[in-house]
Amino acid sequence: MDRKLFRRFRIRLLGEALFRSSVFALCAASIGLCLLSFVFHCLTQKMSILLGAAVFGGIFILAFCICFFGKLYPTVRRTAARVDEAGLKERIGTMVAFSHADSELVRLQRKDAVEKLGRLQTKEMPHHYRRKDFVFALLCLLLAGGMLILPYDLFSFRTIADSDDETKRQEQVVNELLSRLREEVKENDYAEDLRRELEDMIDDLEEKLQESRNELDRTANIDEAEDRVSEAAHDQNSREDIGEALMEQETTKKLGEAIQSGDKEAIHEALEEMQEEVLKDREQADKLAEDLEKALKKSGVHKNDPLRKGLQELADELKDADKKSDGDVKEDFKQAEEKISDALREQEELAEKLKKLQEMLEKAKDDLLQREEEQTSGEGEESSGEGENSGEGDPTSGEGSSGEGEGSSGEGDPTSGEGEGDPTSGEGEGKQQGEDGDDGGHGAGTGDSGYRYDPMIEPFYDPISGRVSYGKVIDAYYMEYLKAVERGEISIEMQKVMEKYYAGLME
Amino acid sequence: MVNEKDLAFFAEKCKNMLGEISKDMVGQTDVIEDTLITMIAGGNLLLEGVPGVGKTRLVRSIGRVFDLPFSRIQFTPDLMPADVTGTDILERESDGKMHTRFQKGPIFSHIVLADEINRATPKTQSALLEAMQEHTVTAGSNTYRLEEPFFVLATENPIEQDGTYSLPEAQTDRFLCKLVVNFPTVNELVSIVNMTQETMEERANAVMTGADLLKMRETAKEILIMDELLTYTAELVSATHPELSDSPEYTKKYIRFGASPRAAQALITTAKVRALMNGRYNVAYEDLEHLAYPVLRHRIKPSFAAVTEKKSNDEMIGELLEIVRGKKKDISVSENRKKK
Secondary structure, eight states: OOGGGGHHHHHHHHHHHHHHHHHHHHHHHHHHHHHHHHHHHHTTOOOOHHHHHHHHHHHHHHHHHHHIIIIIOOOHHHHHHHHHTTTTTTHHHHHHHTTTOOSHHHHHHHHHHHHHHHHOOGGGSOOOOOHHHHHHHHHHHHHHHHHHHSOTTTTOHHHHHHOSHHHHHHHHHHHHHHHHHHHHHHHSOOOHHHHHHHHHHHHHHHHHHHHOOSHHHHHHHHHHHHHHHHHHHHHHOTHHHHHHHHHTSTTTHHHHHHHHHTOHHHHHHHHHHHHHHHHHOTHHHHHHHHHHHHHHHHHTOOTTOHHHHHHHHHHHHHHTGGGSOHHHHHHHHHHHHHHHHHHHHHHHHHHHHHHHHHHHHHHHHHHHTHHHHHHHHHHHHHHHHHHHHTTOSOHHHHHHHHHHHHHOSSOSOTTOOBOOOOTTTTOOSGGGSOTTOTTTTOOBOOSTTTBOOOTTTGGGEETTTTEEBHHHHHHHHHHHHHHHHHTTOSOHHHHHHHHHHHHHHHO | OOOHHHHHHHHHHHHHHHHHHHHHOOSOHHHHHHHHHHHHHTOEEEEEOOTTSSHHHHHHHHHHHBTSOEEEEEOOTTOOHHHHHEEEEEEEOTTSOEEEEEEEOTTSSSEEEEETGGGSOHHHHHHHHHHHHHSEEEETTEEEEOOSSOEEEEEEOOTTSSSOOOOOHHHHTTEEEEEEOOOOOHHHHHHHHHHHHHOOSOOOOOOBOHHHHHHHHHHHHTOBOOHHHHHHHHHHHHTTOTTSTTSOHHHHHHEEEOOOHHHHHHHHHHHHHHHHHTTOSBOOHHHHHHHHHHHHTTTOEEOHHHHHTTOOHHHHHHHHHHHHHTSSOOOOHHHHHHHO
């Protein structure tokens, strides 16, 4: 049978098949993406764009192939059936069905069919586009798009479970922290790049805290923010680097030590000595200038740093020292001293401001962990009551040290590996609970308000020595963290932070 | 094997027949066409309509068009089977001896008009059964063959009329088609009145012989039909059976008894004739859908639900055509069960 008869109709049908298959594939891919997105939502995981695109593309291609090649591809029979719908009354279909037969009737039928086919316009062939297909595809696309932009924790079962008082309290702490940080950054006069950096830090912190699901995540995020603030503080504190670089050269060694220590008297003395050297021998000025510049370059501090600028200016002036009078030289050194003092003062002020930010972050961490402390203090109070009745412990000393234990935010002795609490004296164990006091408040004394029962610590308490092994407590917390990881409660990004955190504790 | 001459012969004869019949009949084009289709297909025809719409006139006109012996049996409640088939009678021969001789009844003809068939008793109606199906008549121990072509064209009043006996299923199934002769339109009525004012005589002339009819029948049998259409026919007939698990819910709700396999045979046969009458060499869905009504309407029995909801057989056939073709959704199972 001559396929050329159908060519124009097949081409039209091919276009229709491609289009309808695309619509179908779009529906299937959208539904697939929707379901995948829903699964990620339930797991409170953020779905990566690459994964979503891959799934969408894969389902689209598969569905397209199935629909196009399986159902809509314009075979001869399908084309014939469609052409017949244009009013040819199964002439073409019959012609195709009997294409291998040979009788006079078949020939007559074929002739009749071909004649009718020749007279049929391509546009007369009806199409099978259905409006509801387009509407459905659009709805699927909108649904998939909606699922992608919805917050990924919307359907989380833990979101429902978490909407309790404790979560609200923690959210309140977090919100207060963020607003206070922003206020602090806004009010203070930071350099532009430092201000931007701090604002970025706050924005990142906000984003991460929104994604956090428990206090462990939140405190880890706050730790990260603290690290960033420390790093910023370190970057701004150029005296360490400059001082170290100056100390490597004999001519500038004393000045370097003085700058590093921040002692103004020492700086004054060092500069005076240098001044004397220059006044004695003007040739020394060049060497001194050269050494200063070498040190400044080695320090790696930015050229715009006030301290570096001050020293650089001194170096520049010293290059022309042989043309200057003694008075001018003294004036140069005096100005240099003033600039260095100003720069160091600014750095100290800045360090104070950044320290304030760190304190806010630290306090927020403590507030987050406050509920846990309250729970343990409730139990601790009961047992401290028992302690009292049994006549053990000194309530007053217990109070004092439990105060330390409770509020320990960095008051711990980092060098002591083991707790040194004496339960009879009621000394709080909190101060031994880590450098930064994250676990502060886990006092194990039996003093009046000094002891707060902590199920994590209790197994490791040795009543004979009266000590709690710091290492074992950390291990116990680490095990809890690992269990939380297994349960899928901690995101991949947070795990990296937590691993670093625990590594730091265990060092 | 059919050739172009046979096809031309067929077309010419059809045209002639229609032309002659239209001399005696006004309107009722579809009925006339379907009647001819039935006869060419070699089946018996049942015509239903209120009195006076031209059923008997049509049959008589057809009798005139076919140059074939024609007999008329007026069925009455007191008509006996022997009145239809014939009976043995006692005769005296010339030598004075008595012997019996079978006196053939009016059924021994080529075209038998069984007028108002539903007025006769079931016993008398059954007398037609053997003749209609086997084209033989058994009287006593003798079987007499009826000459071909043989047709029974029966008329009946609608069932609501008093004094009627509805035809048993075994008999209705032997009619290839059942046509409903509707009341003419106003214009048609005016034409009828004008025509009959001039003359009541039947003016159709004979244009067909028995041999012509048989030839046309053979020609029609060769018409091509796709497998898809055969499958569609089978699916349609199967869909009328509520006892089948894959029949539509609609059938299970509204049909009590479905059509027999004869319906499928009838549908294909008549569709081929219709296709050829319309100048085509192949059967189309249109042919099957048009002939589904006359072929199936007397073969399906409505359920109580259909009767209470006043659903006619034609309405149910129309729904099934759409459901089987996939153009319409079947009723839901819950809807079916709820209404039950």
